[in-house]
Amino acid sequence: MGRSILLVNDAKIASDLLDKRSTVNSSRPTLTAVELVGWEWSLVFMPYGQWWRRHRRAFWQHFHPGAIPAYRDVLEQGAHRLLSRLLTTPGKLEEHLRYALGVAICKAAHGLDIAEQNDARMEIFERALRSVDVLVDGATVLEFFPFLTAIPTWLPGTSFLRRLAEDRKNAHMLRELPWIQAKEMDNGSSSRSIASAMMDKIARLDPANAAEEEGVAMSAAGMAYAAGLDTQYAALQSLFPALSLHPEVQENARAELDSVVGPDRLPTFEDRDALPYVNAVVKELLRWHNATPLGVARCSVADDEYNGYYIPADTTIVVNVWSIVHDPERYAEPDRFMPERYLKDGKLDCDVTDPNGVIFGFGRRRICPGRYFADATLFIFVACVLHVFDITPPLNENKHPIHIKPQATDGIISYLDDTRCTIKPRSATAEGLIRRTSSNMRASA
Numbered sequence: 001m002g003r004s005i006l007l008v009n010d011a012k013i014a015s016d017l018l019d020k021r022s023t024v025n026s027s028r029p030t031l032t033a034v035e036l037v038g039w040e041w042s043l044v045f046m047p048y049g050q051w052w053r054r055h056r057r058a059f060w061q062h063f064h065p066g067a068i069p070a071y072r073d074v075l076e077q078g079a080h081r082l083l084s085r086l087l088t089t090p091g092k093l094e095e096h097l098r099y100a101l102g103v104a105i106c107k108a109a110h111g112l113d114i115a116e117q118n119d120a121r122m123e124i125f126e127r128a129l130r131s132v133d134v135l136v137d138g139a140t141v142l143e144f145f146p147f148l149t150a151i152p153t154w155l156p157g158t159s160f161l162r163r164l165a166e167d168r169k170n171a172h173m174l175r176e177l178p179w180i181q182a183k184e185m186d187n188g189s190s191s192r193s194i195a196s197a198m199m200d201k202i203a204r205l206d207p208a209n210a211a212e213e214e215g216v217a218m219s220a221a222g223m224a225y226a227a228g229l230d231t232q233y234a235a236l237q238s239l240f241p242a243l244s245l246h247p248e249v250q251e252n253a254r255a256e257l258d259s260v261v262g263p264d265r266l267p268t269f270e271d272r273d274a275l276p277y278v279n280a281v282v283k284e285l286l287r288w289h290n291a292t293p294l295g296v297a298r299c300s301v302a303d304d305e306y307n308g309y310y311i312p313a314d315t316t317i318v319v320n321v322w323s324i325v326h327d328p329e330r331y332a333e334p335d336r337f338m339p340e341r342y343l344k345d346g347k348l349d350c351d352v353t354d355p356n357g358v359i360f361g362f363g364r365r366r367i368c369p370g371r372y373f374a375d376a377t378l379f380i381f382v383a384c385v386l387h388v389f390d391i392t393p394p395l396n397e398n399k400h401p402i403h404i405k406p407q408a409t410d411g412i413i414s415y416l417d418d419t420r421c422t423i424k425p426r427s428a429t430a431e432g433l434i435r436r437t438s439s440n441m442r443a444s445a
């Protein structure tokens, strides 16, 4: 009510406003619901300013490109867990993906392990992340009628407010619980995880600054789940329909993996430069099903003029990233999953617009600071799945293939609504490799 909204459908305009005029357009809209749902500690929703800057700096110290190689082992282990689970119960794809991503994030961020079944931490992460939906679905009414939040929750018709209180508790636990557990484990001595490295640094501060810095560090470490779990899950779940609908992509990827990696081991980060096709699959995955179709809304902090248009301060700016990465002028046959579009003479073609230039947002100040971590995760998960599994269409009760037509869901994060597929090891050798890797993992646990 009374707030201007600017919807941008063009990559150049988005870049002009959000890259080149980032001093004016790097804040976020203030939403009453963010605090109500308990996400006020999240870097994603913080308005631009000193407080946001401190959190961003604390986060970036552990997620800049030079920091990512330190997470290679945990990311490889996460991918191996996925393979082992998919071999045993391929019908639980979504559960396995979330579990494997959770394992990798939790180990990297807090040095904690996630149990194979019914892990209390994982349940808290899941409950907390579901509360983000409230920011989209239900809380809008509270933006317009904030007095509703003052209504006693024992009155009939206020179950929504009671749910908010529960969501708030879960969102706070997502931030605090893994930190407290990492602290108990850490003893202040090593740098096994992002949290323990942060704790070592805080231990050297004088007590007057340490408490506030610990709050910032706790929030920054919690962002790995808060912003990393659902986004990466949304991207990776779309791999399976993409492959079952495009068998030729699997054939091409396998030819490359067979010649570079061979049948006796799984791909590693060391192989990455020699796998241009697999790298192109990762790029196409992010474009084909864009997990954040409208990016994350920005807010202008001063009056501005662009191409003759007046943009008042406090305008919400939303970029239609989906339409940009599905523009047929840039990406021919945009609905086809076609990694070849990024390749020329067997190498990545620099003339093709890299979709990552818009998918992770805009401008040095506010662009997704987890993008290098996401890129590494997606590469290793995608390479490992392609190396050992054959992904084909789901079958009906008569064992005939079903043609699926997955649709993107609404929300800040978009998923595909149908990921049914058949997942089988692509050979006896591949199956043996998964089993060997899995028993080695158990032996070294």
Ligand code: HEM
Pocket: 043, 044, 045, 046, 056, 059, 063, 223, 224, 225, 227, 228, 229, 231, 232, 235, 291, 292, 295, 296, 297, 298, 359, 360, 361, 362, 363, 365, 366, 367, 368, 369, 370, 371, 373, 374
């Ligand atoms: C497929 C994966 C991902 C996608 C598509 C994605 C996309 C985005 C987008 C569009 C933004 C808003 C940027 C802007 O305002 O211009 C963002 C912000 C953010 N992302 Fe990601 N992201 C992904 C993975 C991750 C991961 C793995 C992490 C953490 C490890 C992460 C952490 C963050 C944080 C902390 C912000 C807020 C930055 C700020 O407001 O200053 N993201 N992401």
